[in-house]
Amino acid sequence: MDRKGMKVAAKKAQRKHYWMIVAICLFASVFGVAYTSSTLSVSTNISISTPQTEDSTQSNDMYDVLQDLAVGNENDAREKVKQNQEQIVNNDTDATFGRRRGVIASLLNSFASGSMVIAVADAINSVTHNGGVSIAVPVILSLAVYIFVWLFIQETYRIVMARMLLEGRSYNKLPASRFFYPIHTRKWPRMAWTMFVENVFLFLWSLTIVGFFIKQYSYRMVPYIVAENPNIEALDAIRLSRRMMKGHKWECFVADCSFLGWYLLNLITFGLSGIFYSNGYNAAFFAEYYVYVRSMAKTTGIAGSEMLNDEYLYFKADPQTLHTTYADVAQSVAQLEQNLVPAPKPHGFTGFLSEWLGIRILHASAVNRYEEYREDLHQMQIGENILNGSIYPGRLAPAPMPFKFRESRTISADRSYSLVNLIMMFFIFCFVGWVWEVGLAFISEDMFVNRGTLHGPWLPIYGTGGVIILVLLKKLREKPALEFVAAMVLCGCLEYFSSWYLEMTHDGQRWWDYTGYFLNINGRICAEGLLTFGLGGLTIVYLLAPALDNLLSRIDARKLGIVAAVLLVLYCADQVYSAQHPNVGAGITDYKGSDTSLEAPTPYEIRKRSDGLS
Template sequence: MDRKSMKVKAKSAFKKHYWMIVVICLFASVFGVDYTSSTWSLDLAAPTDTVQTSQGTARSSGLTDILGELVVGNEVTARKQAKHNEEQIVRNDTNAVFGRKRGVLATLINSFSSGSVIISIFDAVNTVVYNGGAAVVVPVVLAMIVYIFVWLFIRQTYKIVMCRMLLEGRSYRKLPASRFLYPIHTRKWFRMAWIMFVTSAFMFLWSLTIIGGFIKSYSYRMVPYIVAENPNIGALDAINLSRRMMKGHKWECFVADLTFIGWFLLDSITLGLSGIFYSNGYNAAFFAEYYVYVRALAKQANLDGADLLCDECLYAKADPETVRNVYADVAKAVNDLESRLAPAPKPQGLAGFLSEWLGIRILHATSVNRYEEYREDSLQLQIGKDVLNGDVYPGRLAPAPMAYRFRESRTVRSSRSYSLVNLVMMFFIFCFVGWIWEVSLAFISEGMFVNRGTLHGPWLPIYGTGGVIILVLLKKLREKPALEFLAAMVLCGGLEYFSSWYLEQTHNGQRWWDYTGYFLNLNGRICAEGLLTFGLGGLALVYLLAPALDNLLNRLDVRKLAAVAAVLLVLYCADQVYSAQHPNIGAGITDYKGSDTSQIS
């Protein structure tokens, strides 16, 4: 193993796609997938300490130990261990920027770290079994579905997405943001989730042994890379192939991990900044190179199952003639479009101002529609050329082919303007998703259904308002992701601060959230962790979620959509008027004890 050469190659790949890899690793850190020390987002290893239980003295325990206590009937012990773990997390919170004491995100993260999420699910099952009322069953089932979906279909499959993007970045000049939707584009999302579920189940069983969990973590290390290369593979085939590939290489991989200890120490000293902006990406790029290394050895030795590693285009560009043949329709469409594409002038007047500066499209503004169509044609022309010239990975040649139709692949086009009707619908979608998110968090952390927010309906306007103002006010920054990230933090942070101040002024000092105790909090209204979440959420919204939603909404009849938007606006305004006199307060909303988002008296 030539580790020095591999690190040189890793640095080259990282430099080539610097900002994209930084974002990939930052999402991994926040999701708790990897590099969690950079944001202190997830630490499954509970602090070493002891706790008095009904069976005597026990050490702080993680998820598996708490689950084990519940399985053998030691419910009291499990509850005390989870509570003790939560207390230890707060007590040992020494990270200044990404704290663990308070905040919505910290509440969810700490519930995983401490094992209290297991207790919440256990209580939820008991509630359903012994109560059975629909009013209890619906929120309980909803919260459990959200938890399982986030853990399995986002957090676990993101490991595969991350590996796929790193492997493509090695060989290709451009790494499209659409690869974040790799599970969807390959139509293998459920298979990927199943493979990661089986792998996690095996790891859980091995973790019950003394050292099996540590050893098997290296045996199964290649599973996400294998699935990233060939999503058609079966779960047991991927696990067994990884085990064979790592036979005789586990110590070598362990030593490779040790060579990054200095970087991880620097990451801690710099409060995660060196990790976010350099060492995490460097480490990720290195282990992509390591996978390529062990893959080559497996192919050379003709290991059983090595024939399943069949995506050669990941490691060497396909023959130009092969690409031209597979994308013959694209080549013809590119030539046709290039021959007749004529520049369109920028729209002038009010319609032009709204489109250019605010991203708002008036339905009957012909000049805006023509200009945006020209920009879209130019973009699609460049994308088509990138595919034909071998600058991006040819998705049609993948083991699980990724569909691409020229001029119709517009899911992640971020430069578009949005119609007023679609913006209104997005506002309510964001409001509802935010409400589901916070209801789920409250259920996980408090074990009860909580109708979050000042309003009585299933919507949280701060989410909808934040999403829409990012799309509208930051239109000019969409071609500069770094500035978009910073501006989203500032804009949403200002919105959250003003909302907190306004609600307090108009409701006799009542607060619906309080970040007092967090480093870089401002009067308890905003905090560093929240600003980071706003920035990442803004990037996801601008470059992925909003364009995808816009595509879906554009498929619907505009008149029916406008009618639905009008009805929602009437209901929302009525809720605002009623809630101004009768705000949504009380148990679980503003005065439940111990909540990380409740008022501090």
């Protein structure tokens, strides 16, 4: 075994797909699949089981609540939930890692205390008036949800990781669509079943003294085997892994130990070195290790090695095979090349606005022609990447993956927007945000609450966030992972500054407060808000903004300009008036105290947000 050579190859693969591998390992950490010490998933997983108090004589967690309900001890179950809630309140002393308010804290607390199970039981009982059904159904549903998440998300993600890492070592392009590998191959249930059988075997071996430790290495190759051949039967995959690892378990253990220094550095750097380097390095190394063990198995002809039949994971298909398999793509690319009309890149101030900020002055025809030309080139590049072997040929896989070549540019995100359309999108985002928060307040409080510092039907923080994502992050649109992170940082800074500014200019008055939310900073921003910004940013950049731009571009430019001008006048007038007479009152500048943390937070509490800059 050439461990040094494998590590060199792993570093090369990591450099080639750095950000994608960072994302792969980060998702694994968040899902609790691997590398959990690099994120807060460890803390989250631990917090699912509430610690005992010193005078507690029984274990107070969700599973005990389920057990009491299952045997008919409903009163004991409710008492344990109450004790668990009190414990969470008493233990919530960390301002940053709040557990009293917000969606994340609510979900964690509902699982940790068991209140979710009681709530489901009460709801069913109110409908069926049958205590037995109300107890049995939540127990069954809770187990079903847990098993589904564990098998179909966590365990199958181990296969997804292996697949993407194996493709990445051989191909220059690694498409993000591979995150949906179980769905694209239509083998998701079979994959989940294989991982279930493996876990059953490991559980049975854990009942022995040393069996569990040894079998961890015996079954180490199962995710890679299934990633290569999703058609394989569960028992065949397990047997094959055991045969492949015969005589290799010790060297695999030594390989694990060779990363101990990186694990220590990961702890010292609070997970940062793991997220940005060592996790990906480790994952890429063991992909190389699988290739080594697979090669040994094929060379010696061990039983079952013929099922490792995805040769295109290791050797690129010849051009003739690719052109035959992707004949429709070759034809579409040829048509694009034939009809392609080159367009010069816009220069000067107009070119700068379009290229760097995604802003188009009026409906500049030169910019339109250039963007259409660039989109045609992009589509051609996708086809050529397939035909020249830069991307794994999914149609040639043991479980073929469908592929449809799209030539339409109607949803293309790589475009610039006219100033008028940006202004209109600003007000659309503002209005949608206002409707969202007013609607949540109406549902939870049964009353109309005009949210924000302004008096009109708009919340500028939504519009400002959406527009600055489109403008300032134009250069990142080709890299969704970076776009996601940048959107979180950018909008997080906007929200933090807005909170600080409003508080400084209005005698300490706050329009929102995230104190008690999980992972908050000074009550101004919180983790779930940042995640919402990231996901919302991706939705705006890749879906909403292109669709709105298409719709707005169909409207007469002069009429649209008049509407935009009127809205701007009304908005500025509202800003001037609200600077002296801000919108305050019930449901706007007051919020429930965090000492009621263990009451399930209402959507109104969860999304108590500001309008932004006044």
